[in-house]
Amino acid sequence: MQAKEDVFLRSARTETGRFIGTEDLLKELAVRQADPRYKVEAVSWDRLEGWKFDQATGNLVHGSGRFFSIEGIRVSTNFGAVPCWTQPIIVQSEIGILGFLAKRFEGVLHLLVQAKMEPGNLNMVQLSPTVQATRSNYTQAHRGLKTKYLEYFLDHSRARVLVDQLQSEQGARFLRKRNRNMVVETSEEVPVHEGFHWVTLGQIHALIRQDNVVNMDARSVLSTIPLAGPGQQAGGAVEAGSRASPAVLGKGVAAGGALRTHDEIISWFTELKTRYELEVERIPLKDVGDWARDDRRIFRKDGKYFSVIGVSVEAGDREVPRWTQPMVQPQHEGVIGFLTKRIDGTRHFLVHAKLEPGNLDVLELAPTVQCITGSYKAAKPEDLPAFLHDILDAPPDRVRYAAFQSEEGGRFYREQNRNMVVEAGEDFPAAVPPDFAWMTPAQMNEFIKYNNYFNVEARSLIAAVGLPEEE
């Protein structure tokens, strides 16, 4: 009802920032990407400082017991083709903050982005949220400088909270990792430090259409901002009304044009969580079968999936100017994609309930296709994920979004995946396999709020398609 007044929506439509143009920001990024002070080099294990392989377990740990560790898990499940396996996984139980500081200028909300160097980034420097801080960061475990702007996120008297949600990270690589995704709005005068810029949501949405410019943490936070257009707004309100009214509970036709009601989606997800079992046992890294370690890598003997490597980093302007750390290096470039379709006039996205070993709660809602751990190019046809061809072989006029995006540059070494949103063909059936469901953008916005519903791959795409169509 107040959509016209909506500050998010207005700022999402404002593609001209008050402080820096989008082209100028890209130029500045290019200069920083070429900064000769930034150096990242893969090194052998003996050159990692502070890190060691625990004698008893073989786990790769930091001497302080903080940051993160590489350990092993044994997985049993009835989901998918492989019932049982072991693998290395990143264990990082502390919850960090990924946060955008926001402020209105002439009524338009601007977010403070940072052009940030991270060792794993494709292009070395990408745009990050204002604050990207592990708990170790902000409790100064690494004895670096204070995290800039953190005070706005910790002290609610200095900025009001617009978004504050727990969101999961890659369930194939992290064991139950989550971060706190925040947007806080201040009315204080804010000093703009070197490398930081105020940009509108509209500018960010233009930048997210470029390859490897907006980093994963930023995309994750952006996905939590519900950009309700007039159409969605009405849909949302009616749909919300249907949820408040048990009279329509369970009826076959959902309000707001959605194919399924909110309660039907909960029931669908409940049934799948009952059907699929996931047992994950933490084991010593040395007991992980099929994997080996040499002097510079932990790798799967058949070359599949990913390796763990050590890197040495120089980054003159970061809190800590030089350090070494382990990183995960993928073996293949992957693809994640949503199929989208208007069904009876309402925009829907095809969501996949996907089990990954690091999930907190068995299943999370994933994109239609998420194929980042194995090589889909090398797979046998019968092993390919459902709908892969609908994504990859779509004619250009049905591709709504396509860009390469990097995974988190603090843990993943030069990992990029093809992100796509593809309009399904006219003849694409509304009826889909049991693990899939069509959801409207308003429904996706709603489920995102509750932790551990949408996985990070889905959120990365949702961030890119956040702006409702003018249709």
Added chain:
Amino acid sequence: MQAKEDVFLRSARTETGRFIGTEDLLKELAVRQADPRYKVEAVSWDRLEGWKFDQATGNLVHGSGRFFSIEGIRVSTNFGAVPCWTQPIIVQSEIGILGFLAKRFEGVLHLLVQAKMEPGNLNMVQLSPTVQATRSNYTQAHRGLKTKYLEYFLDHSRARVLVDQLQSEQGARFLRKRNRNMVVETSEEVPVHEGFHWVTLGQIHALIRQDNVVNMDARSVLSTIPLAGPGQQAGGAVEAGSRASPAVLGKGVAAGGALRTHDEIISWFTELKTRYELEVERIPLKDVGDWARDDRRIFRKDGKYFSVIGVSVEAGDREVPRWTQPMVQPQHEGVIGFLTKRIDGTRHFLVHAKLEPGNLDVLELAPTVQCITGSYKAAKPEDLPAFLHDILDAPPDRVRYAAFQSEEGGRFYREQNRNMVVEAGEDFPAAVPPDFAWMTPAQMNEFIKYNNYFNVEARSLIAAVGLPEEE
């Protein structure tokens, strides 16, 4: 908007069933409770059939590897006064179904209840949902008879789904246990088997005000039925609208008269989940310190909390007429209670974010006071939970609900807790400690839908206060 037509609400106000009067149902229950065929006897471990203590771990397990087991956990947390402990816990990873079959008679929804014998029940027989089936039950692991009415819950062509949610059970006793809570409505002719009765929600709400008549599984399912009165309905719709509209996101004043917006509650819960850490490691039962085992009990050496015992059961009319099994026996009677208060004219309940070791996700929303594991009567004043006196010492005219209710009779041996809802005094402050929050009934209804928000103790009380006041 359609509240007047709402079948749930209408049936909740219909205290006269079509098939059996509430008094007659209580009389029948009394007859069954006195059935001489029902016998439950505590026995020594050597008389348990099919159960054994695993040699390596000391865990109490069934020879088939099914049903459940008693194992150990080591808990570390920064929540509460005790940072580290070990304890026995019930491990039951399979997800069962707790379900009410519903059907309209002359437009009024009736639920099919069963007068069911369970070994742990106070009074032996209580009213249960139509179906109460572990997966072992319905996959016939115990070679008993087929679970009656189960087909309506598994085959959606025979009954439409009104409610279908995953809900947690006692986090102090179970390790991440959940059941599927369902209500399905059929229009078929349904045979009414011995011990089953069609009753209205109004009848159930009258029965739930009695001590130990409506069992825990029934109360859990009943809590998922949103009984929106006209006032709440309007509040729900406005509140839902506020969620769809980011314009009001984060504003200090919530729509629908709620003290906090939905997003503010999510932020509050996010912050607490970040602040509190819970690490739970599964350990062999034999390594659980401070506990011992004799020939008929596993018990804490200081006599606190609970014991595990073995029972021998005779129950002529159950699927399996006789069996033996372990059960958990509490050492003390506990109390759970909600404080409630009208704030600026809107009904609110005081919710406590509580950490329990079996929680899937660190914290769940609990009643204002939940004191069932230790003896509050014996505790030192400074160890008493917050607000206990506001509940226990309230003058009678402020007690909105008080009844003894049993915990689940299939696992807990004669455990009853005092359930209370108490109107806070006029001078009770709206400002509360950081782990507490005021929520409206509409907000509680909404959060219940998403799994692992409200714990079973809170849901038990919510079931009892489900019917909105006429005010």
